Amino acid sequence: MKKPLRIAIYSGTIPSTTFIERLIVGLSNKEQKVLLFGISTRAARYSQFVSVICYKSNRFSKAIHLLKYTLLLLLFNIKEKRILDALLQSQNRSTWNDKLKTYPVLYHKPDVFHIQWAKGLNDWVWVQDFGMKLVLSLRGAHINYSPIADLELAVMYRQNFPKVDGFHAVCQEIAIEAVKYGAKKETIHVVKSGLNLQELAFKLKEFDSNTPLNIISVGRDHWIKDYRLALDAMYxxxxxxxxxxxxxxxxxxxxxxxxxxxxxxxxxEVHFIDSMTFNAVQEAMNQADVFFLPSLKEGIANVVLEAMALGTIVVSSDCGGMAEVVKPNDTGFLVPVRDVESMTLALVAVSQLSKEDYQEMTKRARRFVEQNHSEEQMVEGMLDLYQGLG
Structure with a gap:
């Protein structure tokens, strides 16, 4: 049995996104030591294998946290503190806020430092100078379009991607994008998002083509989701x-x-609804006949996987990695990006399905998610990535 690793999962806030929280729990269940650094936004409970090294957003909490780790480094690791201080100063990053973020990481020095957001990569390349392995997750916006719109970000990626020890991509399409910015192919590991399928009970719908088609989309209010085109399709x-x-x-x-x-x-016909809880969204998807994703770009949208797991047919644009999960006329309907006519025809096709054909497609979609997107598979894949860093 391999020696347990000390793995820092860094997003900057505690608790973090659903994917990250699932990863934390999965790794701790395998008795890997997980370290969480950053700002605590609310109370979160973890197992004995998770260490939370955090502070609150107020000045007093930050000051106490910085003082604690300044003293610990002065007492037990003054040599490396001096090296880090010089490095930060050379990069014009020697403010107390920079030290607040970096000192605890240097003191605890995990085996692996896993960054969740590519835009923050430049702040953490230094960990490699102290023997920590650097892993970066490649997520939708940060790799798909942000470096196209922000040329300085693209330059930063090209400078730092070749240095990263290991990349985590949720799909092949995002892996290809990373190579464009200098990521070495051999360092990129495709680990698909995993769902807690026990929380997503499959339901065979009593679909009736004679009743109004219940269509749903779920996502933030952002141009990349292309809801304008969706409304044209509805027209x-x-x-x-x-x-x-x-x-x-x-x-x-x-x-x-x-x-x-x-x-x-x-x-x-069209209704805009503000943000809802996960359980409320799940119930809304259970009530829907179609989950509609008109996006211009995605990695693999978790909400599509959730719809497939629940038993709701998906109509998705062929953006990013969506073709890796939505198999035309098998696990759902896939249409060209920005093609409003094809989107409309796919929705019409769903409306004309018999109950038997509708249910068969949803069963195939659920089976696909079970075979390719379980939480266990995701955790095993990430652990393989970490352990393979040497």
């Missing part, structure tokens, strides 16, 4: 005489979308 759907209801969860007061809905005469 065409209405012109074709298809009765439907379309709920967009995560969008409420977008002036442009509200105006477009009114201009297209879709006030009775």
């Amino acid at each position: 065409i759907l209405k012109q074709k005489g298809i009765f439907f209801r379309y709920n967009i969860i995560g969008v409420s007061e977008n002036e442009g979308l509200v105006f477009q809905r009114a201009q297209l005469g879709l006030e009775n």
Whole structure:
């Protein structure tokens, strides 16, 4: 049995996103020592294998945290403290906030330091100088379009990607994007997102093509989701005489979308709903006939995997890694990006399915998720990545 690793999972806030929290729990269940650094936004309970090294956002908490780790380094590791101080000063990063972030990491010195957000990579390359292995997760916006819009970010990626010891990509498409910025192919590991399938009970729907089609989208209010195109598709759907209801969860007061809905005469069909809890979203997806993802770019959208697991048919644009999970006419419907006519035709096709065909497709989709996106598979994949760093 391999010696347990000391793995820092760093996102900057504690607790973090659903994926990161699942990873923390999964690694600790395998008795790996997990260290969490950053700001505590609310109380979180973890197992004995998780150490939380955090501070709150107020000045007093930050000051006490910095004082603690300054003293610990002065007492037990003054040599490396001096090296880090010189390094930070050479990069014009010697503010007390920089030290607040870096001193605890140097003191605890995990075997692996795993950064969750690529935009923050430049702040953490230094850990390699102290024997820590550097791992970076490649996530949607940070790799798909941010470096295209931000040329300075692209330059930073090209400078630092070749230095990273290991990359985690959620799909092959994102792995390809990373290579464009200098990531070495042999350092990139595709580890697919894993779901807690016990929380996502599959339900065979009593689908009835004679009732209005219940369509749902879930996602933040952002141009990359392309809800404008989705509304155009709804307009065409209405012109074709298809009765439907379309709920967009995560969008409420977008002036442009509200105006477009009114201009297209879709006030009775299209509804914008503010953010909801995970359980409420899950219930809404259970009630829906179709999960619709019109995005311009994604990695693999977790919400699509959740819809597939629950038993809701997916209509998705062929963006990013979505083709790796949505198999046309097998596990869902895949349409070209920005192709409003194809989106409409896919929604019409769903509306015309028999109950038996609808249920068979949802069963295939659930089986695909079980075989490729379990939480256990994700944790094993990440552990293989960490242990393979040498």
